[in-house]
Amino acid sequence: MAGFLQVENISKSYGDKTLFHNIGFNINEGDKIALIAPNGTGKSSLLKILAGTDSSDRGGEVKFMKDIKVAFLDQNTTFNPDNTVFDEVYSGLGATYDTIRDYERAIASEDQRRIERAMAAMDAADAWNAEQKIKQVLSSLKLTRLDQRMGSLSGGEAKRVALASMLLREADFLIMDEPTNHLDIEVIEFLEDYLGKSRCTLLMVTHDRYFLDRVCNTIFELDRGELFVYRGNYGTFLEKREERYLNMQADIDKSRNLLRRELEWMRSTPQARTGKARYRINAFYDLRDRASVSLERKNVAIDVATSRLGGKIIDCEDVSLRFGERRMLDRFSYKFSRYERVGIVGKNGAGKSTFLNLMTGDLLPDSGAVERGETLRIGYYRQRGIDFKAGQTVFDVVHDIAETVETADGHTVSAVTMLNRFLFPPETHSKRVEILSGGEQRRLYLLTVLMRNPNFLILDEPTNDLDILTLNVLEEYLQAFKGCLLIVSHDRFFLDKTVDHLFVIREGGEVKDFVGRYSEYREYVKESEAEESRAAKAAAKSAPKNNAPQRHNTEPARRKLSYKETRELEALEAELPRLESEKSELESRLSSGALSHEELTETSGRIGELMRIIEEKEMRWLELSEV
Numbered sequence: 363m364a365g366f367l368q369v370e371n372i373s374k375s376y377g378d379k380t381l382f383h384n385i386g387f388n389i390n391e392g393d394k395i396a397l398i399a400p401n402g403t404g405k406s407s408l409l410k411i412l413a414g415t416d417s418s419d420r421g422g423e424v425k426f427m428k429d430i431k432v433a434f435l436d437q438n439t440t441f442n443p444d445n446t447v448f449d450e451v452y453s454g455l456g457a458t459y460d461t462i463r464d465y466e467r468a469i470a471s472e473d474q475r476r477i478e479r480a481m482a483a484m485d486a487a488d489a490w491n492a493e494q495k496i497k498q499v500l501s502s503l504k505l506t507r508l509d510q511r512m513g514s515l516s517g518g519e520a521k522r523v524a525l526a527s528m529l530l531r532e533a534d535f536l537i538m539d540e541p542t543n544h545l546d547i548e549v550i551e552f553l554e555d556y557l558g559k560s561r562c563t564l565l566m567v568t569h570d571r572y573f574l575d576r577v578c579n580t581i582f583e584l585d586r587g588e589l590f591v592y593r594g595n596y597g598t599f600l601e602k603r604e605e606r607y608l609n610m611q612a613d614i615d616k617s618r619n620l621l622r623r624e625l626e627w628m629r630s631t632p633q634a635r636t637g638k639a640r641y642r643i644n645a646f647y648d649l650r651d652r653a654s655v656s657l658e659r660k661n662v663a664i665d666v667a668t669s670r671l672g673g674k675i676i677d678c679e680d681v682s683l684r685f686g687e688r689r690m691l692d693r694f695s696y697k698f699s700r701y702e703r704v705g706i707v708g709k710n711g712a713g714k715s716t717f718l719n720l721m722t723g724d725l726l727p728d729s730g731a732v733e734r735g736e737t738l739r740i741g742y743y744r745q746r747g748i749d750f751k752a753g754q755t756v757f758d759v760v761h762d763i764a765e766t767v768e769t770a771d772g773h774t775v776s777a778v779t780m781l782n783r784f785l786f787p788p789e790t791h792s793k794r795v796e797i798l799s800g801g802e803q804r805r806l807y808l809l810t811v812l813m814r815n816p817n818f819l820i821l822d823e824p825t826n827d828l829d830i831l832t833l834n835v836l837e838e839y840l841q842a843f844k845g846c847l848l849i850v851s852h853d854r855f856f857l858d859k860t861v862d863h864l865f866v867i868r869e870g871g872e873v874k875d876f877v878g879r880y881s882e883y884r885e886y887v888k889e890s891e892a893e894e895s896r897a898a899k900a901a902a903k904s905a906p907k908n909n910a911p912q913r914h915n916t917e918p919a920r921r922k923l924s925y926k927e928t929r930e931l932e933a934l935e936a937e938l939p940r941l942e943s944e945k946s947e948l949e950s951r952l953s954s955g956a957l958s959h960e961e962l963t964e965t966s967g968r969i970g971e972l973m974r975i976i977e978e979k980e981m982r983w984l985e986l987s988e989v
Contacts (some may be wrong), residue, residue, distance in 0.1 A: 364391045366430060366535055366563050367412070372422035374407045381407055384422070385589045387582070389535075394557070394564040396574045398599070399584035400785075401801030401829045405567045406437055406539055408584070412565070413537050426535065433533035437540045437567075437800075439524040443513025447505060450512055451526050452496070461487045462496070472929065499526050502552045504946060506939035516950060518544040525553065538566035542573055543826050546710050547852050569830050571596050571855040662805065662832050663783035664812065664839040667768040671700055671817040671845055674735035676721055681730035682871070683720065685966025690716050692871035693730070698818075703840075703847040705857045705880060708867035711949015711969075714850045715745065716962075717867060718820055721848065741816025745823040745850075746956055748807035750795045756781065757791040759810060767813045777813070784809045800827040808836070817845035825853040854880050931986045934979055941979070945972045 367389040374381045381404030389395065399405050410416035412424055413434035426432060441450055448466070452459040461483050468480035484490055500506070503522040512520065521544050528536065536557075542550050550573060557564060557577045565582075568574050574581075574596050581592045581599040590606065592599045675698040683691045690713040698704075706714045719725040720732060722742055750759055760777040767780050781791060784805055795803065804827045811819075819840070825833060837859045840847060851857050857864075857880035864876040864883055876883050948969050951957060957965060 364427060365389075366391050366393075366427050368423070368425045369412070370423045370425075371420075372408075372411055372418035372424065373420050374404055374411065374416075375419055380587055382584060382587045382589065385587075386422075387589055387591065389563060389565060391534075391563055392561065393580055394578045395566070395580045395582055396578040396596075397565065397567045397582045397584065398830055400831050401805070401827075402799060403584055404587075405584060409434070409537050409539050409565070409567065410436075430534040431531065432535045432537065433528045433531045435524055435528045435536070435538040435541055437543070439520050441512045441520065441523070443511065445512045446508060447510050447512065447515075447523055448508035450523055451500065451505070451508070451530065454527050454531050455492065455496075458487055458489050458492050461489045462492065465489070469932070496530055499529055502556075503549055505943075507943035507947075509940070510943070516947070518546075518950070519947070521545060522549065529556065533562065535563045536566070538564070538568075540567055540569070540827075542568055542570045542852070545852065547707075547854065548709075550852060569825060569828060569833060570853055571830065572853075662785055662835045664835060665769050665771075665783065666780075666812045667770050667772070667815045668844045669739045669815045669817040670737055672735050672737035673700070674733070675700065675702075675738060675818065675846060676735070677731075677733045679731045679733075681720065681727045681732055683716070683725065683727050685962045686964075686968075687970030688966040689871040690966075691720065691727070691873070694871075694873050695730075696873075696875075698846055701844065701846065703861045703863075704849070705861035705864045706848065706850045706867065707857075707864050707880065707883070709869075709949075711946065712867045712869060713871065714867055715822060717865070717873075718742070718822055718848065718850065722820065738818055739814070739816050740818045740820060741811045741814055743808065743811045743819070743821045743824055745826075748795070748803055748810065752796070754795050755792050756786055756795060756798070756806060759795060759806060760813065763810055763813055768815055780809060780813060801829060801832075804828050805832065818848070819843065819845060820848045822850045823852065824849070825851055825856050854884070927986055931983065934983045934986070938976065938979055938983065941972055941976050945969055945976070948972070 365388055369388070370386040371384045372386070373383045375383075397405050397408065407416060411418055413432070413436075414424075415434070415436070418424075445453075448463070452462060455462070461480075465480040465484050468476040471477075500508070503526050505519075505522055505526060512523065515523065525541065528538075541553060545553070550570065554573050554576050564577070566578075578595070579593070581594070581596070583590045583592065583599070583603065590603075592602050594602075677697045679695050681691055681694045682689070706717060708714050716725065720727060722740055723732070723734070748759070757778070760781060763777075765777055766774045767777060768774055778788075778791065782788070786802075786806070795806065798806065804824075808824070824836070828836070833853075833856065837856065840860045847860060849857065849861055861880070863878065864880065866874040866876055866883070868874065876886070878886075948965050951965055
């Protein structure tokens, strides 16, 4: 395989903190690599140096093979808020972009001569295939409203636009920082399939372990400023990493034993010191450095008590809720049991966050009852993240909740001690919350939820911005949690590890209880869809033989559309995707949990109106299509 990238002696520090020092590695054509390290240890900095948006502190070299195209997906996407989605996505296509844009404008103008000239230009640039691929990628990423301004998009929509721009460049080498953050599972599975089949070379940071396993064949680990390479999947990485630590610990123990003997020699009489060999003195200091290495792993220590949970937890009886014409929950009845672990799944806009808000009492049902036990203490980790006042420090945030925290073993520790256990050392306590990284803010938020000692944990997308090592600790904590869990997550691995069954929320407010892990549910869905597809094909194949009337040569020819009808059909084909996209956007807002009751009612009413308009326009489209 050809060497696509050669890196030599690059370093990065921030203040007195060294992220990595004089590291080097090679990446060959076809390698698909995941970079793993705790938050704040240099993953994003390394990717930016490779992408050319940052530089090494002390020289070093980053050499890409000549003439290969490199594309970079930053964790924090930047864009011109005044650009339309069309301009943002297509602008990376160079001259092809200009040709397609002129063609789109010509169609909109309805000027026949202009359309003919634009079509000739499309032919000359072979832009038809490019346009088809562009629309295929945009459709797969659920981007249909190309006239929408970038400044009006949600974080997830902006991430999909950035992904589309990167994929459409058809680069040889992709550098991606947390590509699955804020994406729903369907889009993640599309990206997973796309990258798995692509011949591109890939280096990415991700916390999604299923995504990592199905896309990557190599893992790079940044550990204590050094880079280690593991060939294989995530399971192989865990095994080989543990083996590496055992070997390093054996070397350290051996060095410490040798150091004791050498120390006696170094402490011999001063008269003899002048006769000591210089090489042995130098070797002593090297040995001392090796023996002083500590392999202590700094992981989050989640050690908080769980309040006692009584027999009655949350009882739901015929709970229904509507927003305008839209039914969000329909006669839902369920009694939660002690130590129950439930995952909430459903399409964007199905009402997952609405369901959580009903359970907590943030929303009241239109009918039915939600009764909560007297001992119930809910800890709600919201998708939108931590709320803090401007200027608040890390210490202020936890101190406002409690000065002391009860631990799992019954002891009481200070809030400062809990900060240390959550990897916030004393020098970070005076930091303002707004300058923390996304992962640090999430970790602090998790602490503020847990330090209240809840016995019913509700987690809405808890895996965003948390590194894999922290997720492993959180999973272990949740597996031993002596309370109830209710979790919404797009991280399939996380759901498989933490829940026993699923509430599947469907359009119309129906909730289906699926007993099993999320991966088993996805297999069930795929098998059901495959069975429906086979049944539809079989019906279509048999229909002409058994049911279709015989055709005669006297059948009148289908008439052609008039010019006005042709224009109407083109307008419908352009308008329907925009309406569907608006509906999808409103459904996402509806499920965000951030709308007031009045906004919920207004948004739901608009969704109902859109559904009616879409149905009418689809019927007219069918009429024109069948002419």
